[in-house]
Amino acid sequence: MDRSTLDRRLCRDRPWQRSPRSRRKVVLGRRGAQGPWCRSRHRGCRPCSDHEPRLSPDDARQSRFCDAGTPRARTDAARRRPVRHVRRLHAQLEGFRHRLTKGTVSVVEVQRLTGVFGAEVDVGDVRRLDDGAFAELRSVVCEHEVVVVRGQSLDVTEQVALSRRFGPAGPVPFIEPSPDHPEVIKVLKEASDGAAFNFGGAWHSDFSFQSEPPSFTLLHAIDIPPYGGDTLWASMTAAWKHLSDDRRAELSAITAVHTARDAYSRKMQPLHSGLSGMNIVCDDTANDTEVHPLVVTHPETGRQALFFNRAYVRDLLGVDAVRLQSLLDWLHAHTTDARFTLRHRWSVGDLVIWDNRSTQHYALNDYAGFRRELHRTTVAGTRPTA
Numbered sequence: 001m002d003r004s005t006l007d008r009r010l011c012r013d014r015p016w017q018r019s020p021r022s023r024r025k026v027v028l029g030r031r032g033a034q035g036p037w038c039r040s041r042h043r044g045c046r047p048c049s050d051h052e053p054r055l056s057p058d059d060a061r062q063s064r065f066c067d068a069g070t071p072r073a074r075t076d077a078a079r080r081r082p083v084r085h086v087r088r089l090h091a092q093l094e095g096f097r098h099r100l101t102k103g104t105v106s107v108v109e110v111q112r113l114t115g116v117f118g119a120e121v122d123v124g125d126v127r128r129l130d131d132g133a134f135a136e137l138r139s140v141v142c143e144h145e146v147v148v149v150r151g152q153s154l155d156v157t158e159q160v161a162l163s164r165r166f167g168p169a170g171p172v173p174f175i176e177p178s179p180d181h182p183e184v185i186k187v188l189k190e191a192s193d194g195a196a197f198n199f200g201g202a203w204h205s206d207f208s209f210q211s212e213p214p215s216f217t218l219l220h221a222i223d224i225p226p227y228g229g230d231t232l233w234a235s236m237t238a239a240w241k242h243l244s245d246d247r248r249a250e251l252s253a254i255t256a257v258h259t260a261r262d263a264y265s266r267k268m269q270p271l272h273s274g275l276s277g278m279n280i281v282c283d284d285t286a287n288d289t290e291v292h293p294l295v296v297t298h299p300e301t302g303r304q305a306l307f308f309n310r311a312y313v314r315d316l317l318g319v320d321a322v323r324l325q326s327l328l329d330w331l332h333a334h335t336t337d338a339r340f341t342l343r344h345r346w347s348v349g350d351l352v353i354w355d356n357r358s359t360q361h362y363a364l365n366d367y368a369g370f371r372r373e374l375h376r377t378t379v380a381g382t383r384p385t386a
Helices: 001-013 055-063 083-092 131-144 154-166 236-239 245-254 266-272 321-335
Strands: 111-112 119-121 146-149 185-189 218-224 231-235 254-261 287-293 295-297 304-306 313-315 340-343 351-355 359-363 374-378
Touching: 001 321, 083 231, 111 131, 131 146, 131 304, 131 351, 146 340, 154 218, 231 236, 236 304, 236 321, 245 295, 287 313, 313 321, 351 359
Parallel strands: 119 146
Antiparallel strands: 111 119, 146 351, 185 374, 218 351, 218 374, 231 340, 231 359, 254 287, 254 313, 295 304
């Protein structure tokens, strides 16, 4: 009996196994390895082991039917869930997920770090991201504000190349960069520096006193103490969302005055001199001021956020002198509330990318006697707008 005759007989007496549309057989399964199988499989069909196949041994190996016409037991490979079901399952899993395409990796998950903001992303080697994957990564940074990428082995040249994909480098005042790479700052505290001032040791947004503050910052961990030296971030988007309508209306009418005078003016030089591994040059340009709206709109996401930090904001235009200090204190307490913060414990190879337009951060100084080195690059931004 030829194969086509057998197929017709198998489906003739079992209409539920015939295609409701064409009533013709189709071939499914692995290429060249499976026999005929009807479009509609009846739930009553069971694997059968009581009958021998009627076909020749060669044909029997390819047939899914026994002598009685019942589907034979499926192989382990055939029992595997179809890819579309796996994708559907991934989409239903807890957490926020993104699909990134890069080199040899096709699907990457993004795991949230807190219920408010921050995420950890596994993208493999960031040096191998193609344009599509990088665009997704940039979108993730804007969405989650702070993104941790672990296990990166970037030299300074490679970090500069990655940073430039986000945009051109922004100007870096007061801090002497790496001699061979003017776009890189080595954030370094030697073990011999003891309890000296910690660079970045106050709540701040990088260079908010500039007319066009940085958009992104990339920080790569090179040498990390056995404990301490964590960095905290606060979401200014979340801080804005948790305000009442009346408070929002009040703050939206205020312009903040930013200055670096209490961080980099000449009187601060002795403080920075305690860091033997960094050359910070304080001068009178730190007394210059720049004004920005207290409430800004993110140029890429369209979300509103408070643009405030205690290190550089020294005045609020439109607020009388009696209320000024109390409002500054309240803004600091509110924007750094624990509800809006995340804390990262560094490991060697960690790369953290954050959005300066909607966050502020703070480096802890609790690792006296140990060395801590990170390499920082900043990306030029645009003037903040309401």
